[in-house]
Amino acid sequence: MAIIGIDLGTTNSLACVCQDGRAVLIPNSLGENLTPSAVSVDENGEICVGAVAKERLISHPEASASSFKRHMGTNKTFTLAENDFTPQELSSFVLRQLKEDAERYLGEEVTEAVISVPAYFNDNQRYATKEAGRLAGIHVERLVNEPSAAALTASRISGEEEGSYLIFDFGGGTLDVSVVDYFDNVIEIVAVSGDNRLGGDDFDEVIARSFCAHHHMDYDGLDQQKKATLLRLSEKCKRDLSEREETVLVWEAEEKKMPLNNLLLAGLSQNLLDRISQVVDTALRDSARSIDEIDEIVLVGGSSRMPVISLYLQTQMKRKPGMVASPDEVVAMGVGIYAGIKERKQDIKDLVLTDICPFTLGVSVVNYVDNDNPIMSAVIERNSVLPCSRTAHYTNSCDNQCQIEIGIFQGESYYCQENLKLGVIEMEILPVKKGEACLEVRFTYDIDGILEVEVTDCRTKQMRRKVLASENLRLSEEEIESRLEELRTYKLMPCGGIRTKIVMARGERLYAQTLGVRRQQVSVMMQKIQKAVASRNDQLIAKCLKEAEDIFDRLEEW
């Protein structure tokens, strides 16, 4: 049974397997390596994942969802066609699809996986990712931080095992910059920095706003559908600029145009570029490395393809970022290689991936100035190497106290209430004078980012242990089992009809987006496909689909 590596991304997900010491990306049923991380519930109650769901985001927004990775570890629910799902349940559908695709590709059952997560993912988000794996019927062997995976790929491809890497991961909605060392077969994240509100989508919005300003339109006043259409056109325009120097944004329905080139885009995005620069500076500063000590800049994430970005990095860092592999695939290949190591393949030598704890973990202590506003006392500091175990001692704050409540927090703020509360441990103590009790608090944070807290009363040796989390965000064993049962009733769409589904979903979107003759063209084509499907004539279906794809391509060109 193979172990696969999965890059469960915000926009796209990929699966990879290690064969003969090489990372091999696993194509989905459409032959593509990237499966959009989108889920939709269709009219028959079947779950579609990937390209079909991505099309349905526009034509059936009420039944579809994407970007749920951003809400992992929170109790947000998504309602898709009157079915409620948590972010981890939606992620589990994506994982189930990747598992099925991998099983078809490999011809064997896949029950284990290594999944990548952002280095800054907190305890809840990591736990939710593991839960998503479980709900998909996958045992999650290990969570690997995305920058570690990227460094692993970079070192394998460049053949230069040793070195310091700056991993620049720029996706649709987030920027993560990490400094990773790879020496003596140990991969160590030295520093991470990021902005989780900065991504390629911001560049789409900059273009869309500029288009509106150009045509004296009010961007914020556009209705939801128009905004979505304009953003989609802007994104296309942005992607065009990765291939050629200039392009034109044409909004057919509004009969409006705007020329754009990379220089103009750089000017429009100056604010965003400044924010990027701040994140890079923080990562370098935290790592105590100068840019001259970095051996390679590794570009990760779809937005790294923008020439505006690579040129900006080149001027800021006075060197050209290398392109070790496609930016979308770097992380997936790394987890694939790591999955190979896990399987103990002969041709890969053992490797240690150390991670750092990207945030501080600590307990609440009394604030003598403001009793209601406890202060954070750090037990494990940010950037500590994992696994790590630290002990701290605390005492009682008033005479004859019989019980001590120890709040466990995560974050960098001085005041606990501004940090994330992970849980509480309550401890009975013998009543003594203020300052005479002695409690030993041990934090053990493991390689998967799971935190265990032990509190021992030094006098009585009484001990309480807890695996900590925001309890209300976690499911009990029984709840997981019952949810597993329920989720099994949702069937993934069989891959045979997926191409038809995609073309039809695309038709529905184009129908919504066009008017007049073009809309009629779409409608005629869709009816033709439906008739062909009803006839069950495979040749006719294939012919109609090809014809529709050509027409739809041309309509999109327009």
Ligand code: AMP
């Ligand atoms: P990711 O989250 O890594 O999949 O990245 C998604 C982001 O990358 C989206 O904002 C896309 O618009 C952007 N993107 C993907 N391909 C390109 C490209 N060729 N040029 C510019 N941006 C791209």
